[in-house]
Amino acid sequence: MATLKELSTRAGKFSGGHRLCPGCGAGIITRQVLAAAKNPVVVGCATGCLEVSTTIYPYTAWNTSYIHNAFENAAATVSGVETAYRALKKRKKFGLEDTEFNFIAFGGDGGTYDIGFQSLSGAMERGHKMLYVCYDNGAYMNTGIQRSSATPLGANTTTSPAGKVIPGKTQYRKELTDIIAAHYIPYVAQASPSNWKDLTRKVEKALSIDGPSFINILSVCPRGWRTPEEKGLEIQRTAIDSCFWPLFEIENGVKYTVNYKPKTKRPIEEWLKPQGRFKHLFKPENKYLIEEEQKRVDNRWEMLLQRAGEI
């Protein structure tokens, strides 16, 4: 793994002065991911918080080449860029034959789990040498906190509001990391910026592979989660210690490795409690949802440990 000094010299690929909210996870993630890339990078970004906040014309926060095309097509767009690179390298144009580039697509859970899902699946199946990074903050935060298929059970969003008869989102989130692993691509992982060493190692590994890779990264959204700006990474740690957001990787669709096992698994309440979006779950009539979520998290954790050969 790159040393801290090396990482710090590469951190300038994504500069400050962008207009992401204070405490937003997407900026931290982008900086950590790009710092882990030692080659020049072309970034493709789906429409979303990261995109609207970093390229307000005539300014850009990107010191790498960057393209935003639309909401649902970051993967297809970057697959085009990567194909162009191979084509131009083969034809010895622009002097590219002596270069090495990395291709990274960024999308939120809206642009990745939902509207961009087909584009992502297609790009992974075709085997482009690219890393797709999902910063998963669990709702369409850019348009004002609407539910997505990554929104956790019970969360209060503006399209799954906690009302008098419906207690927030009534469905479980889907496990996109597993779905992408089912493409049997070389490398799939789940990470969190609170565990930056793990994240950096995963990005390095993903970029070293001659094929597609996908990393799903939990990303705090103080506006949507209703959490204090300065507490983001601390709250993300409870996601990991409660096993709501396990850190793991899957190679070639089958080889599971759990990268972090909490010494004592913290109850799901510790993850839910500090977040305003789950506040209503602590009313007596909604307690059953917390129990259901605990069961779901426990089962998934056990399944992961089994697949990793840990139990």
Next chain:
Amino acid sequence: MGNRIALTGNEAVALAMKQIAPDVVAAYPITPQTEIVQIFSQFVADGDVDTEFVTVESEHSAMSAAVGASAAGARSMTATSSNGLELMFEIVNIASSLRLPIVMPIVNRTISGPINIHCDHSDVMAIRDSGWILLFGENAQNAYDNLLMANRIAEHQDVMLPVAVNLDGFIISHAVENIDIVANEDVRDFVGDYYPEKYLLDEEHPLTMGPVDLQDFLFEHKRQQIETLKIVPQIVQEISDEFAELTGRQYEFFEKYKLDDAEIAIVAIGSTAGTTKAAIDNLRERGLKVGLLSIRLYRPFPADAIVKALSHVKAIGVMDRSESYSNTGGPLFSDIRAAMYDAGETAKIINIIYGLGGRDITVKDLENVIGRVKEVQDSNQIAEKVIYYGVRE
């Protein structure tokens, strides 16, 4: 040296793509364009062309990947038809606004619903206001020639806009014609290499493409796009003249057929122009002074040149193979009427909407249509502004 061979329209398009050998092709099959994708795949599989071919999972991704490839610095192409074009519509607009010189044959087919795989122009008319340069032709030779000129037009440093080359589904795409082929080396010399000024893979000069463009700048960027379209016709003509020097085949903004002394004119787009010529020949033998204006460059619309070519006629029948659902006739009709009105022309103009969903139109039908325009000329009155020809009422 070139030679003359029998090809379908789709085969001619695929051959032109092989001869151009773009850096990247990203495409998805759809009837009646499918053969282009299949034939080109075979060229790649046999090593006849070293283009990187991306077999995307949808037309939306086809145009998205073409945008990515073009932005990266590659000459990139795709091809589509009908609902495929409608699926990529969002990115069609992004391609032109990012000023990416993507080239795309469109095999014209009606759009759903109801679903129908046959020819009309409702697919391309839905992108007529998307900032693409739209070329048409009446046969496979035109499609082949337009495609060989398309990259030159798109990539011209004063243009940098995408170009769509249209050919009628089945009528052109699946019919066999004898086509004059340009020799490979002549195509290579004519089309040349593509080296854009700005591209994503320029390590020394990182580039942000597709930024957020708010109230303070977007209008200026749109204005630049509009101003560029004003000079496009001139560049299309320059490149067409150069093509004529190479092949002897001269193309203009439109083709005039027996129009100069005509009193009645038909305006048409696509394969119907060929059918109209046969009808004109028949009626000219009977002494009727009728001619044709067949549109090749539809966007940007060469209004002044069209008005000049039609200024002497008394009555005009505009043939539209699509509807605009406005109660004011088809899209070509609106364009022609607006152009003539602006110029103070007083010719009577009617609209003939025909052939939707691939309904056949024959020489006899065109003679009937011309007869209807003659009635307008004789009476100097428009009894029916929009005629739906060949439909059971």
